[in-house]
Amino acid sequence: MKIGFIGLGIMGKPMSKNLVKAGYDLVVYDFNQAALDELAELGAKAAYNTKEVAEECSVIITMLPNSPHVRAVALGENGIIEAAKSGSILIDMSSIDPTESKAIGASLLEKGIRMMDAPVSGGEPKAIDGTLSVMVGGNREDFDAYYGMLMTMAGSVTYVGELGAGNIAKLANQIVVALNISAVAEALIFAQKAGANPERVYEAIRGGLAGSTVMDAKAPLMLARKFDPGFRIELHIKDLNNAINAAQSVSSPVPMTIQAMGILQNLKEDGFEKDDHGAIVKYYEKLANTILRK
Numbered sequence: 001m002k003i004g005f006i007g008l009g010i011m012g013k014p015m016s017k018n019l020v021k022a023g024y025d026l027v028v029y030d031f032n033q034a035a036l037d038e039l040a041e042l043g044a045k046a047a048y049n050t051k052e053v054a055e056e057c058s059v060i061i062t063m064l065p066n067s068p069h070v071r072a073v074a075l076g077e078n079g080i081i082e083a084a085k086s087g088s089i090l091i092d093m094s095s096i097d098p099t100e101s102k103a104i105g106a107s108l109l110e111k112g113i114r115m116m117d118a119p120v121s122g123g124e125p126k127a128i129d130g131t132l133s134v135m136v137g138g139n140r141e142d143f144d145a146y147y148g149m150l151m152t153m154a155g156s157v158t159y160v161g162e163l164g165a166g167n168i169a170k171l172a173n174q175i176v177v178a179l180n181i182s183a184v185a186e187a188l189i190f191a192q193k194a195g196a197n198p199e200r201v202y203e204a205i206r207g208g209l210a211g212s213t214v215m216d217a218k219a220p221l222m223l224a225r226k227f228d229p230g231f232r233i234e235l236h237i238k239d240l241n242n243a244i245n246a247a248q249s250v251s252s253p254v255p256m257t258i259q260a261m262g263i264l265q266n267l268k269e270d271g272f273e274k275d276d277h278g279a280i281v282k283y284y285e286k287l288a289n290t291i292l293r294k
Contacts, residue, residue, distance in 0.1 A: 013035050029049060061092075063094055116166070119169075122155075130152065132154045137160050137164050175240070178240060187210075198292060236264055263280055
């Protein structure tokens with residue numbers, strides 16, 4: 001199976017590497033020449049543009065920043081819609097607005113090109129080790145056909161429903177993650193200000209009902225003050241903006257999400273938008289006039 005992969009950023013590059021390691025014939029494209037060269041050294045073919053990828057591959061994966069980028073690659077000049085053969089499929093693994101997934105998919109289908117939305121959760125570390133969680137929307141038959149391929153990049157691949165359902169699940173995921181990180185940061189700052197060792201508090205509560213994957217991933221990094229981006233604050237802002245817009249379109253209340261968005265926007269204003277979203281603790285440090293310590 002020859003696979004096209006468009007978007008070799010912080011997530012796309014390790015994901016594409018895992019496909020190459022699994023033995024897939026890969027054609028890749030990105031604006032970043034260094035990323036193209038790195039994949040070419042592993043055996044992938046570096047394409048000159050999106051059109052070349054679509055001409056050569058009947059299966060095309062995109063991993064792009066947001067809805068406008070996916071729309072441009074899929075439907076724009078020299079895009080997938082102009083070059084892909086009827087019967088091809090676009091598997092968009094970006095995190096975008098679900099209404100855009102549906103609209104882009106409908107336009108592609110007019111040309112006989114099917115689409116699945118398959119956003120991921122887990123950040124760069126899980127992209128590197130191939131244990132991402134993938135949430136898929138689209139035809140069940142397509143899900144079944146490409147499940148094995150998706151599993152080369154993932155620890156779990158779950159069918160959620162029709163096209164757009166994958167991104168609905170991803171936005172729900174991002175709501176939970178943002179609120180969970182905020183709760184962890186708030187709790188650890190509280191523990192320190194109240195006179196307890198925050199690291200020991202974390203160890204005490206992580207095995208109980210408060211424990212979570214998010215806590216175990218982010219609390220140690222907060223305590224070690226490691227904020228290198230696994231998932232940047234600016235990207236979480238993008239996801240929560242999509243979540244809030246989608247929620248408003250269906251009249252679903254999201255007051256806590258709006259509050260989390262305010263925290264992230266505050267951090268962006270303070271210049272931390274490139275930090276990992278675990279840097280939410282910096283917001284609480286600023287309010288509490290303290291620095292979290294082990």
